[in-house]
Amino acid sequence: MGRKKIALIGAGNIGGTLALLAAQKELGDVVLFDVVEGVPQGKALDLSQVAPVQGFDAKITGTNDYADIAGADVIIVTAGVARKPGMSRDDLLGINLKVMKAVGEGIKANAPDAFVICITNPLDAMVWALREFSGLPHNKVVGMAGVLDSARFSHFIADEFDVSVKDVNTFVLGGHGDTMVPVTRYSTVNGIPVPDLVKMGLSSQEKIDAIVKRTRGGGGEIVALLGTGSAFYAPAASGIAMAEAYLGDQKRILPCAAYVDGQYGLDGLYVGVPVLIGAGGVEKIVEIALDDEDKAGLQVSVDAVKELLDACKALDPSLA
Ligand code: LMR
Numbered sequence: 001m002g003r004k005k006i007a008l009i010g011a012g013n014i015g016g017t018l019a020l021l022a023a024q025k026e027l028g029d030v031v032l033f034d035v036v037e038g039v040p041q042g043k044a045l046d047l048s049q050v051a052p053v054q055g056f057d058a059k060i061t062g063t064n065d066y067a068d069i070a071g072a073d074v075i076i077v078t079a080g081v082a083r084k085p086g087m088s089r090d091d092l093l094g095i096n097l098k099v100m101k102a103v104g105e106g107i108k109a110n111a112p113d114a115f116v117i118c119i120t121n122p123l124d125a126m127v128w129a130l131r132e133f134s135g136l137p138h139n140k141v142v143g144m145a146g147v148l149d150s151a152r153f154s155h156f157i158a159d160e161f162d163v164s165v166k167d168v169n170t171f172v173l174g175g176h177g178d179t180m181v182p183v184t185r186y187s188t189v190n191g192i193p194v195p196d197l198v199k200m201g202l203s204s205q206e207k208i209d210a211i212v213k214r215t216r217g218g219g220g221e222i223v224a225l226l227g228t229g230s231a232f233y234a235p236a237a238s239g240i241a242m243a244e245a246y247l248g249d250q251k252r253i254l255p256c257a258a259y260v261d262g263q264y265g266l267d268g269l270y271v272g273v274p275v276l277i278g279a280g281g282v283e284k285i286v287e288i289a290l291d292d293e294d295k296a297g298l299q300v301s302v303d304a305v306k307e308l309l310d311a312c313k314a315l316d317p318s319l320a
Contacts, residue, residue, distance in 0.1 A: 084229070124145070
């Protein structure tokens with residue numbers, strides 16, 4: 001059996017970091033695609049020269065031709081524009097929708113059997129549009145959001161309780177926007193729910209509320225600090241975790257933007273929910289019990305995603 005093939009659509013900051021991580025982890029050979037001539041080729045050459053230093057075996061190539069993604073096992077899409085300070089992710093909808101159309105058609109024509117992970121914003125709408133344009137099965141197209149949002153939540157919780165992040169497990173549901181729903185009841189330090197730790201006096205409700213707020217604005221906090229674009233290390237690491245779950249049939253339960261078809265009383269859209277990822281792609285959507293507050297929060301988030309889908313349909317009638 002030959003090596004797996006990982007195609008990365010978009011050779012910007014996230015694409016380059018994805019390529020480095022995929023190669024270092026020897027997930028397979030990497031094809032870095034971008035429409036800008038020279039950039040994917042240059043980054044691929046630079047990354048290939050890391051291999052002798054770090055001692056990994058992965059062929060890394062750069063291309064401007066969708067034909068080169070043929071036969072990819074996993075495709076991670078970061079193509080499109082990142083927001084700048086003062087912008088919301090939703091401001092990117094018009095420009096990135098056009099990019100998703102080209103990418104979806106490229107995938108449809110060249111790699112229809114791939115497992116596709118979308119990172120482009122506004123995430124929940126773009127993964128939905130990418131699925132529509134590509135025509136792939138819903139369980140083979142998924143959005144990277146909850147893994148990143150939960151990573152941010154986990155980092156802040158580990159910091160607050162001054163514990164190893166390895167012992168922290170958190171869940172963020174809903175859309176990848178300011179209305180996302182960090183669920184503290186399902187967030188634990190070595191199995192102990194965060195609300196119980198608060199009752200034990202190890203933190204205060206005010207501090208946890210502030211962490212929830214900071215998690216919701218986590219992407220924007222980094223956009224404001226960078227000044228020129230958005231986060232890329234943690235988004236790339238999150239995408240790679242999802243790719244590994246698929247390639248290794250790991251059966252991991254990860255919060256992802258997945259297509260809901262009746263689960264949580266929702267259907268016809270992509271939104272962040274816990275899913276089981278294995279060799280079958282999204283093998284299952286895990287329905288956790290939500291209290292009234294979380295349900296209401298999820299509904300607000302879903303309504304925001306629905307508005308974006310309506311905007312996509314208005315901009316591109318082929319989606320209606
Ligand atoms: C993030 O959360 O870091 C990304 O969605 C990028 C952004 O614009 O916030």
